[in-house]
Amino acid sequence: MRTVPTQTAAKLGAAAELFAENGVDQTKIEDIAAATGIPKATLYYYFTGKEEILAFLFRDVLDRVADEVDIAVQSDRPGAVRLAEVIRAQLRVMAEQPAVCRALVGELGRAGRIPEIAAMIHAAYYQPVQDLLAEGVADGSLRQVPDPGSVAMALFGAVTISALSYLVTDQPLDEERIGGAVITTLLDGLRPR
Amino acid sequence: MRTVPTQTAAKLGAAAELFAENGVDQTKIEDIAAATGIPKATLYYYFTGKEEILAFLFRDVLDRVADEVDIAVQSDRPGAVRLAEVIRAQLRVMAEQPAVCRALVGELGRAGRIPEIAAMIHAAYYQPVQDLLAEGVADGSLRQVPDPGSVAMALFGAVTISALSYLVTDQPLDEERIGGAVITTLLDGLRPR
DNA sequence: TAAGTGTCTAGACTCTGAGTCTGTACCCGT
């Protein structure tokens, strides 16, 4: 894959829309060409095919998630507060890039296909969240859990699937509502205190 | 779509494996024919195409989820206990049908594609869980939450994505571990009591 | 300015695979 010029990269957002809406297989290269304004020959000049275009888009959002999560993690507030920030950060990115995120979730089940996705999610999300859980225990704002890895995954899933159900129905992603529900449920639990 | 004989239906599990592993688009009808032993002409005899084979498989697992969830919900134990049962029920089905579940998650992002999926998940899962949350409040085992719908979605997401990350790496699905992490996190919360 | 080099695109081509169609063998009730 050659280095994709910024201007070309910018146009590819329209391709994400197609992927999300119709699925990868239903999306013709010519459709992508039409939607983005990038000629078919040029697409093949930069990418080996649809798959690679998809991977390119994914790398883009996952970088963004990593950045946002990183900012949330870096602050010096208590662990519990930063955890809430991380959740909001993820929701923000999903709200900004709805189409790519829909397509991304669609590919989550295919480890063999784009293997680096799993690694990227781990580095961008699971690892920082696990660290945060430990720090929260240290500063007293969170309690010790037996399996922080599973909690990080569960958290990611809760936010992702909730957000997704808004995205697929083309409702505007209500960050407050989802974020609020996930955060209070997660922090305070469902059992009466 | 004609009525699919039980024996034919049983063979389709192999197709789910292909879908999950390579994605729907990469899976050729002839591959399905080869993997299942069902001749291509016969596949077209029963189904209009790949999509319909996929939908058939989905309906199958979702029915199973609905059944299992229903059993969990019907007992007369406290809401909190039944909620934990529902989580284990979902994990059980995913452990039994790993390939279909992977493929299913892969299609979650495509509402337009198989629109009844969303409806089926709602009926099989969200609705019963929401009812359960209300009953738990009534019997005192759960606290009132502002948005039970969002909680139900978040719960589904937490379990689904956690389980998925085991499935894609071909690790045996550790029901105890995931179930335990999700249930205690969810019921007791992450904040120290 | 001319020649050389890399970027980008048009358009025609090949070839894979989805889905169709025809025919046929088999079973089952009458």
Add this chain to the structure above:
DNA sequence: ACGGGTACAGACTCAGAGTCTAGACACTTA
């Protein structure tokens, strides 16, 4: 033994993925 539904084989069409060639433009470097 005959008519009708079930199950399948094999050949066909056609859309669309990906390839190839050649040429247009921009940019160095001589």
